[in-house]
Amino acid sequence: xxxxxxxxxxxxxxxxxxxxxxxxxxxxxxxxxxxxxxxxxxxxxxxxxxxxxxxxxxxxxxxxxxxxxxxxxxxxxxxxxxxxxxxxxxxxxxxxxxxxxxxxxxxxxxxxxxxxxxxxxxxxxxxxxxxxxxxxxxxxxxxxxxxxxxxxxxxxxxxxxxxxxxxxxxxxxxxxxxxxxxxxxxxxxxxxxxxxxxxxxxxxxxxxxxxxxxxxxxxxxxxxxxxxxxxxxxxxxxxxxxxxxxxxxxxxxxxxxxxxxxxxxxxxxxxxxxxxxxxxxxxxxxxxxxxxxxxxxxxxxxxxxxxxxxxxxxxxxxxxxxxxxxxxxxxxxxxxxxxxxxxxxxxxxxxxxxxxxxxxxxxxxxxxxxxxxxxxxxxxxxxxxxxxxxxxxxxxxxxxxxxxxxxxxxxxxxxxxxxxxxxxxxxxxxxxxxxxxxxxxxxxxxxxxxxxxxxxxxxxxxxxxxxxxxxxxxxxxxxxxxxxxxxxxxxxxxxxxxxxxxxxxxxxxxxxxxxxxxxxxxxxxxxxxxxxxxxxxxxxxxxxxxxxxxxxxxxxxxxxxxxxxxxxxxxxxxxxxxxxxxxxxxxxxxxxxxxxxxxxxxxxxxxxxxxxxxxxxxxxxxxxxxxxxxxxxxxxxxxxxxxxxxxxxxxxxxxxxxxxxxxxxxxxxxxxxxxxxxxxxxxxxxxxxxxxxxxxxxxxxxxxxxxxxxxxxxxxxxxxxxxxxxxxxxxxxxxxxxxxxxxxxxxxxxxxxxxxxxxxxxxxxxxxxxxxxxxxxxxxxxxxxxxxxxxxxxxxxxxxxxxxxxxxxxxxxxxxxxxxxxxxxxxxxxxxxxxxxxxxxxxxxxxxxxxxxxxxxxxxxxxxxxxxxxxxxxxxxxxxxxxxxxxxxxxxxxxxxxxxxxxxxxxxxxxxxxxxxxxxxxxxxxxxxxxxxxxxxxxxxxxxxxxxxx
Numbered sequence: 024x025x026x027x028x029x030x031x032x033x034x035x036x037x038x039x040x041x042x043x044x045x046x047x048x049x050x051x052x053x054x055x056x057x058x059x060x061x062x063x064x065x066x067x068x069x070x071x072x073x074x075x076x077x078x079x080x081x082x083x084x085x086x087x088x089x090x091x092x093x094x095x096x097x098x099x100x101x102x103x104x105x106x107x108x109x110x111x112x113x114x115x116x117x118x119x120x121x122x123x124x125x126x127x128x129x130x131x132x133x134x135x136x137x138x139x140x141x142x143x144x145x146x147x148x149x150x151x152x153x154x155x156x157x158x159x160x161x162x163x164x165x166x167x168x169x170x171x172x173x174x175x176x177x178x179x180x181x182x183x184x185x186x187x188x189x190x191x192x193x194x195x196x197x198x199x200x201x202x203x204x205x206x207x208x209x210x211x212x213x214x215x216x217x218x219x220x221x222x223x224x225x226x227x228x229x230x231x232x233x234x235x236x237x238x239x240x241x242x243x244x245x246x247x248x249x250x251x252x253x254x255x256x257x258x259x260x261x262x263x264x265x266x267x268x269x270x271x272x273x274x275x276x277x278x279x280x281x282x283x284x285x286x287x288x289x290x291x292x293x294x295x296x297x298x299x300x301x302x303x304x305x306x307x308x309x310x311x312x313x314x315x316x317x318x319x320x321x322x323x324x325x326x327x328x329x330x331x332x333x334x335x336x337x338x339x340x341x342x343x344x345x346x347x348x349x350x351x352x353x354x355x356x357x358x359x360x361x362x363x364x365x366x367x368x369x370x371x372x373x374x375x376x377x378x379x380x381x382x383x384x385x386x387x388x389x390x391x392x393x394x395x396x397x398x399x400x401x402x403x404x405x406x407x408x409x410x411x412x413x414x415x416x417x418x419x420x421x422x423x424x425x426x427x428x429x430x431x432x433x434x435x436x437x438x439x440x441x442x443x444x445x446x447x448x449x450x451x452x453x454x455x456x457x458x459x460x461x462x463x464x465x466x467x468x469x470x471x472x473x474x475x476x477x478x479x480x481x482x483x484x485x486x487x488x489x490x491x492x493x494x495x496x497x498x499x500x501x502x503x504x505x506x507x508x509x510x511x512x513x514x515x516x517x518x519x520x521x522x523x524x525x526x527x528x529x530x531x532x533x534x535x536x537x538x539x540x541x542x543x544x545x546x547x548x549x550x551x552x553x554x555x556x557x558x559x560x561x562x563x564x565x566x567x568x569x570x571x572x573x574x575x576x577x578x579x580x581x582x583x584x585x586x587x588x589x590x591x592x593x594x595x596x597x598x599x600x601x602x603x604x605x606x607x608x609x610x611x612x613x614x615x616x617x618x619x620x621x622x623x624x625x626x627x628x629x630x631x632x633x634x635x636x637x638x639x640x641x642x643x644x645x646x647x648x649x650x651x652x653x654x655x656x657x658x659x660x661x662x663x664x665x666x667x668x669x670x671x672x673x674x675x676x677x678x679x680x681x682x683x684x685x686x687x688x689x690x691x692x693x694x695x696x697x698x699x700x701x702x703x704x705x706x707x708x709x710x711x712x713x714x715x716x717x718x719x720x721x722x723x724x725x726x727x728x729x730x731x732x733x734x735x736x737x738x739x740x741x742x743x744x745x746x747x748x749x750x751x752x753x754x755x756x757x758x759x760x761x762x763x764x765x766x767x768x769x770x771x772x773x774x775x776x777x778x779x780x781x782x783x784x785x786x787x788x789x790x791x792x793x794x795x796x797x798x799x800x801x802x803x804x805x806x807x808x809x810x811x812x813x814x815x816x817x818x819x820x821x822x823x824x825x826x827x828x829x830x831x832x833x834x835x836x837x838x839x840x841x842x843x844x845x846x847x848x849x850x851x852x853x854x855x856x857x858x859x860x861x862x863x864x865x866x867x868x869x870x871x872x873x874x875x876x877x878x879x880x881x882x883x884x885x886x887x888x889x890x891x892x893x894x895x896x897x898x899x900x901x902x903x904x905x906x907x908x909x910x911x912x913x914x915x916x917x918x919x920x921x922x923x924x925x926x927x928x929x930x931x932x933x934x935x936x937x938x939x940x941x942x943x944x945x946x947x948x949x950x951x952x953x954x955x956x957x958x959x960x961x962x963x964x965x966x967x968x969x970x971x972x973x
Contacts, residue, residue, distance in 0.1 A: 085144075129147070167235055171206075174218060187215075334404045336411075336811045355390075367380060377389040397416055401447075440738070446917065465565055551676070608644070635725060649688060738773055793863065804883070809896075843862045882894075923963070
């Protein structure tokens with residue numbers, strides 16, 4: 024029985040050995056290429072590709088001795104990989120990362136799980152950027168020119184470029200689905216657009232065909248220095264061309280290609296600008312020619328610019344004879360020079376005399392001087408662009424009459440009463456006296472600003488405006504903020520050349536007291552209205568203050584500036600605007616505190632100043648100033664109330680007419696102010712209430728001293744004595760004929776008062792005088808030396824920049840308080856210690872002083888080809904430059920009324936004399952003489968003694 028179990032055990036052993044042998048046979052069969060027992064054979068891997076793009080996959084193949092051998096996979100040494108280098112599954116499926124790694128080549132390794140120490144298998148793969156996909160572009164089509172497009176799609180990478188017509192264009196990567204690009208499409212047509220991703224693995228998207236339509240070409244002429252040019256001179260204009268890459272234009276003058284010798288010629292420059300060369304003679308019958316630029320790319324698009332061709336500046340070289348006897352009989356003088364125009368007049372001491380035009384280089388004049396002394400000769404060319412030559416000084420034999428007014432005193436008076444003394448005015452005043460000169464000025468016709476500004480707006484606003492097109496006229500006159508340049512140009516011309524100098528100078532002072540400003544958007548957009556406001560002040564300068572107050576109140580520019588225009592009556596939730604009510608009291612008429620007739624403050628029992636008005640007075644007066652708006656003749660509808668542009672055209676418009684009343688918008692509530700009560704009423708009476716209010720302010724006891732003191736400060740001295748103020752205020756109250764507010768009488772009283780005219784007392788009083796405003800210093804220089812406008816447009820721009828300019832500009836003050844307040848006291852100065860005021864010091868600092876010096880250095884050095892548009896040839900001064908003493912004496916009289924102190928005189932004389940005058944070369948001689956003149960003038964203008972008016 025026992026042997027059976029043993030046989031069974033042997034069987035099992037035999038079976039085990041057989042199975043082992045079979046296994047060995049399978050591993051070591053003759054067909055195997057791997058040696059039995061090679062460790063590397065357990066981890067060998069391979070891939071069918073050597074590169075793939077981001078996010079793509081690759082299945083690795085494994086080559087092991089046993090199909091069931093387990094492997095571990097690593098990417099750049101990271102088991103299973105990661106998001107930066109890609110991931111690999113346990114089955115060997117590799118997925119590339121979403122972004123190309125750096126470097127872009129990765130290595131996959133494999134290791135035996137059972138035998139981790141066996142050698143590892145490896146596969147290297149390069150990772151490439153994806154192939155971009157475009158879904159759309161916006162806009163899908165566009166006109167020629169530079170266009171920004173948005174390209175949307177997917178798989179865009181940083182550095183991707185939009186390719187336009189085979190070339191890369193400026194591209195901004197926003198995201199993987201969004202690119203922005205600037206497409207330069209020079210010409211219409213159909214062009215290919217695609218996106219190119221960069222290396223590694225650079226790839227292009229599909230191509231889209233994009234339609235480029237003919238461009239919306241736009242042309243704009245840029246008249247940086249105005250559109251006025253004198254004959255034979257050149258005018259440079261900018262040209263802005265948009266909507267096309269083809270910037271070329273054709274040019275015509277009055278329809279003539281390129282122009283001609285009669286109309287002037289025009290050429291395009293390499294920088295895109297245009298140069299117009301004026302003809303040698305002003306075109307007739309119209310001096311305004313039209314330059315038209317037409318796009319070569321789209322000939323249906325053109326732009327025009329009117330150009331005003333003006334007469335030349337006459338040059339007076341000599342006169343024969345220059346020495347003559349008093350007449351009668353009259354002396355015939357032959358004047359020679361250049362650029363004389365038919366119609367030119369010879370001026371003798373500023374007055375026209377009978378003149379015969381012989382040629383462009385010769386005039387004959389009949390002169391009958393009645394008194395010995397100097398004879399100031401000039402030539403005045405007529406309009407368009409009237410211009411006066413520099414002075415030539417002749418002599419009338421005999422003993423000159425004793426002047427009624429010494430020359431120095433005449434110059435000093437004129438520097439208070441005008442924008443600057445001239446040689447002719449000084450000598451004229453010295454012979455006739457103060458009051459006759461005032462009478463002449465009171466009788467002089469007003470020089471208007473508005474027509475010139477309006478004409479400039481019409482000429483320079485393109486396209487040409489139709490007189491019947493309300494919208495276009497509104498854009499020309501009432502919505503034209505660029506037109507403020509013409510207001511500034513008109514001021515320069517008026518201040519330098521207008522014969523009614525006293526009127527213009529008083530208007531200037533009034534505009535600094537009754538302020539409006541183009542710094543306000545509402546005023547800025549109405550240049551013609553702003554010019555008319557100036558003319559209103561000038562017209563009322565010799566009238567009555569009551570009329571001035573009413574005209575200012577109803578002026579639409581003041582309405583824009585201080586919010587009275589359109590000031591409604593209010594309701595339960597809203598009160599009327601109080602701005603004008605406050606300022607008409609504080610700044611225009613009565614001031615903050617009650618005054619004595621000598622301008623000193625009244626004090627209460629505790630020694631404190633007494634307020635002139637309260638907030639309740641402001642509220643009551645604000646109700647008066649409701650219900651006034653645009654003046655549309657015959658129309659008081661709500662549309663007219665709120666619309667500035669219903670009635671407008673050349674010579675007419677709401678910007679020119681005083682505001683009219685709208686009873687339905689006027690407050691009917693009770694109005695209590697300054698001791699006056701206007702009872703409530705059922706219907707609005709804006710005109711009646713306004714009369715009561717203005718009469719109340721006009722008759723207020725503060726007004727005479729308040730107004731008189733400020734006018735004295737503007738014209739004569741910053742710290743007038745109480746007695747001076749009292750004398751002028753008395754004239755304001757009664758001109759001697761029972762009339763209150765007579766401005767002619769007030770101006771006369773200010774300028775002829777002993778405190779204004781006693782130069783000796785003024786020189787000995789350290790508290791006397793005032794700082795000359797920088798702008799007045801400039802006009803003084805220009806008038807003294809017969810400065811002219813090179814273009815005829817008086818185009819020097821705004822001078823308000825304190826660093827590069829004069830630190831102020833007319834009609835452009837930053838606030839309702841002007842550039843300086845009448846009561847300003849410079850802190851920490853001897854002026855403060857003395858209890859005095861220095862109004863103009865409020866705009867005086869290190870920057871403004873340096874700015875003034877730089878500005879005047881350029882102004883003094885400008886000539887007929889370089890520098891500012893306004894320049895002086897210094898003809899009379901050059902004739903004296905060989906004698907430094909005589910030269911400086913003339914400069915001293917013209918600029919400092921002969922008051923230059925000996926120290927300053929010696930310093931400037933030394934500087935002038937140090938400039939040697941060579942001989943042998945006419946150019947070198949003339950340059951040295953000019954340097955002497957400019958040195959004498961500039962050093963005088965730069966001196967503190969000049970900057971303080973005494």
